[in-house]
Amino acid sequence: MPETRTSPAFRRAVLGLNGGPTDSLVVHVACELAKASRADLNAVHVVEVDWRHALTDVIPGCHERASAILDLAETTAERQKVAMTTTLLQARDVGAAIVDEAVAVEADLIILGLPYKKRFGGDFRFGQVVPYVLQNAPMAVWITREPVPAQAEPGRGAR
């Protein structure tokens, strides 16, 4: 019987972090996988700059929050003894910035989180970033999905 559970090896992965609930999941999964293949991780957070500001403007309050997001990821990686670099970007389009950064650092994998929206019956929030990266990234893309509350409870929902 062929082995179907082996994770594909990667050399360098870019982790797209947005400060949301899936960040922790993305970092943990990436660290576990990176340990096995001794891969490098690059955590990327993109500050979306609207057209009222120049791309190079310092957006008040954003950089501290962004640093906190990246520092948290770095701390987690350090505890798991995985090499991680962090990159803070400003861009008009978050998805394009993640893909371009992954190409620039010669990553062979992008890992993103997909949060679950509980309101109005519950649904995954695909937004614009995930579809863009899926359609445009020249490398492999993994989406780490937030657990669906109904499925997470034993005995309820699909398992």
Add this chain to the structure above:
Amino acid sequence: MSGNPQQLRGRKPGDRRVRIERPQSAYFRHTGPGILTARAKTTEPTTRLGRGMAGVRNVLVGRPLASEQEMEERLPKKKALAIFSSDAISSSAYASEEILRVLVLAGPAAVLLSVEVSLGIVVLLTTVAISYRQVVFAYPQGGGSYSVARANFGQLPSLVAASALLIDYVMTVAVSTSSAVEQITSAIPELAPQAVLIAVAAIALITLGNLRGLREAGNIFALPTYLFVGSALLMIALGAFRVLVLGEGSPPPDPLPGAPSPLQPITLILLLRAFAGGAVALTGTEAIATGVRAFKPPESRNAATTLVIMAGLLGVLFMGMTFLASSYGVVPIDEPVKQTIPAQVAGIVYGANSIGFYLFQAFTALILFLAANTSFNAFPRLSAILAQDGYMPRQLSFRGDRLAYSRGIVALGVIAAALIVLFGGSTHALIPLYAVGVFIDFTISQSGMVKHWLETREPGWRRRMSINAFGCVLTAIVAVVVVLAKAPVSLLVIVLIPVLVTMMLFIHRHYARVASEQEVPSDVVVERSPRRRRVIIPIPGLTRAVEQAITVGRTIADDVTAVHITDDLDEAERVRYQFEHQVPGVRLVLVESPYRQLVGPFVSYVDVMDPDPETLTFVILPEYLVRHWWERYLHNQVAERLRHELIGRPNTVIISLPYRRDH
């Protein structure tokens, strides 16, 4: 917050991104809302000399460890046994001898009683070990007898227990090191003149090993401990087989020259003295209870298991050694060449001059050296707990780069080395001071546990309390016997304990007074002060440093006065001219000093001019920041003297404002 943005093109036309540099990320990390954690880079030295010193320190002590790495530094049971038990286990090498030295005075037949006396000591050891096993669970924060006494009896008895322990830890280092050096100088007599030097060097090495941190100390000290335990257990097993199965053995030995008649009756006093002599085997038993927090979780369970293993090993080694010595009729020989009991027993069991004999001797010498290591773990921990409670200088509770209580380790090393130098490295001179404190400590600890059981009445409290009460009476008797048997030198410890207690109380009172002075009541809201502010700047003339001081002064208050003290009125007029043209809005006061003094007239000016007690005076001292050490002697001498004179003046803030040449 961020550095210069760097614009980058994307793969598609119009896609742009800017990479934001985060230079601060090398120094600080966000760990929570409004919380920054300093990284290793913030503590890295910036000067060439500092970097060189840090490099040397890294080679000697190791690279600094972060607090979060503490768990990695905690000890597993195997290493903890080596670190905390070397003192207790090594005492099996000389405890039997201490008994035989006393009993042989009563004649050859009395030597046979050594087994019974040893059995009594093993009962005492078992009682003490069970008691401390209970302490480990009841007081998992560590501290041993001090914690027990503090919780049950309050301040004074706990400080007596702590003082007794501290003295004994110092004595353990001094006695075991000098004893080990004596083993070496017995084998190589040419080294005897350097005995003190060897002992001090050995203490320095052990200090260095401990400064490298717990785990590395465990790595260094584990092997010799296990080699000694292994070779001693093998010797006892082989010896016991030959005595019990093959029927080997010897009749009681001949009396020592000068000993009383062989028919002299064995008095109770003699038996008690033999018991007190052998009781040195128990020194170091409490070390595990002091250092519970050094163990990997679950700390209490692991510490308790290690304590039981240690007591078991010590009991077997001590009993086995006494049994073999008694069976083979071995007594201590001092002349013409000193022959210790373990050496004689090893000579019989392994064969004199055999490899087994020499290996056992080497391992025994090594474990005696390392017996000091137990104290190097227990003393700094107890000092740290005392410092946290405000009874010792606070510096003792700070952990060094390697998460070890570096200051306590260094303090112990220095005191023990000083004692060795003071006593000329003689074990004989040091030993009467040894083991006195430990039994006082055992007694206080066990009586504390009796009170603990009476108050908590946990399940099985009656049985547990009985064990502690029995141990308390037994150790109290031994304490009295040890003090009397080793008098008058032992009385020095009895004097030293109150001295230490007084010192600790003095420190505690000082910290309590300062804390009371510094306390901000909870109902006080710190608001902007409505008090009037004025700035006074002493100036030698109009310089860049003065210009900077005036700029800073203007941000503090509108009332800025520059004071120029001079004995040259022509020069003063030139300064006034400069000020009027170049520094508008700042009042310049020229003070003529016919006695050519600078500091006195300036301080008086601050004191008497506008002495409104409601006014807050800021004195800004412009200084020139020197680039080389020798420049310090050419600049800022007046500023230094002014600072010295003004510091502590009421309602006055002194600001040193260095000016850099490249600004």
